[in-house]
Amino acid sequence: MIVKSVSLLVLFGFFAVGVQAQPVMQPAAQGGILTDSAGITLYTYDSDQPGKSICQGSCLQAWPAYAAEPAAGEVLASEASRLKNGGAQQWAWNGKPLYYFIGDNKPGDRIGDGSADVWHIVKP
Numbered sequence: 001m002i003v004k005s006v007s008l009l010v011l012f013g014f015f016a017v018g019v020q021a022q023p024v025m026q027p028a029a030q031g032g033i034l035t036d037s038a039g040i041t042l043y044t045y046d047s048d049q050p051g052k053s054i055c056q057g058s059c060l061q062a063w064p065a066y067a068a069e070p071a072a073g074e075v076l077a078s079e080a081s082r083l084k085n086g087g088a089q090q091w092a093w094n095g096k097p098l099y100y101f102i103g104d105n106k107p108g109d110r111i112g113d114g115s116a117d118v119w120h121i122v123k124p
Contacts, residue, residue: 021069021074022068022074022076022080022091023035023042023066023077023080023091023093023098023122024036024037025077025124026039030108031108031110032123032124033110033121033122033123034093034098034121034122034123035107036066038107039108040100040104040107040109041101041104041109041110041112041113041121042066042091042093042099042100042121042122043063043098043099043101043112043113043120043122044093044096044097044098044099044119044120044122045063045096045097045099045118045119046117046118046119046120047118048097050095050096051083051092051095052083052097053065053083053085053097055097055099062101063100063101063102063112063119064099064100064102065085065088065090065097065099066090066091066097066099067088067089067090067091068082068088068089068090068091079093079094080093081093081095083097085097093122096122098122099119101115101119
């Protein structure tokens with residue numbers, strides 16, 4: 001599936017994050033993990049509640065929200081949803097908000113996985 005990114009950028013600390021179309025589950029040959037359309041790893045946070053992000057302030061500087069593009073009529077994967085995080089929209093997977101990790105610099109990086117035993121990559 002090809003998912004395009006919108007050129008609008010949201011700045012979180014020093015990490016620029018594009019507002020994105022829905023997340024992509026990579027094939028097993030590429031790790032079988034959830035990423036954005038560019039292959040950058042996405043994470044969930046154990047402290048979040050279903051449909052609600054707890055990560056705020058300095059947490060968002062290290063773990064920028066995976067911002068959602070509100071696209072009318074878009075057909076979503078059954079696991080994907082959008083939630084409101086402040087005034088913005090954020091992607092969620094099975095109700096869990098999704099984040100980037102500031103330490104991941106390229107597709108395939110998984111440096112944040114297991115951080116503080118509360119941040120995890122998303123696998124099927």
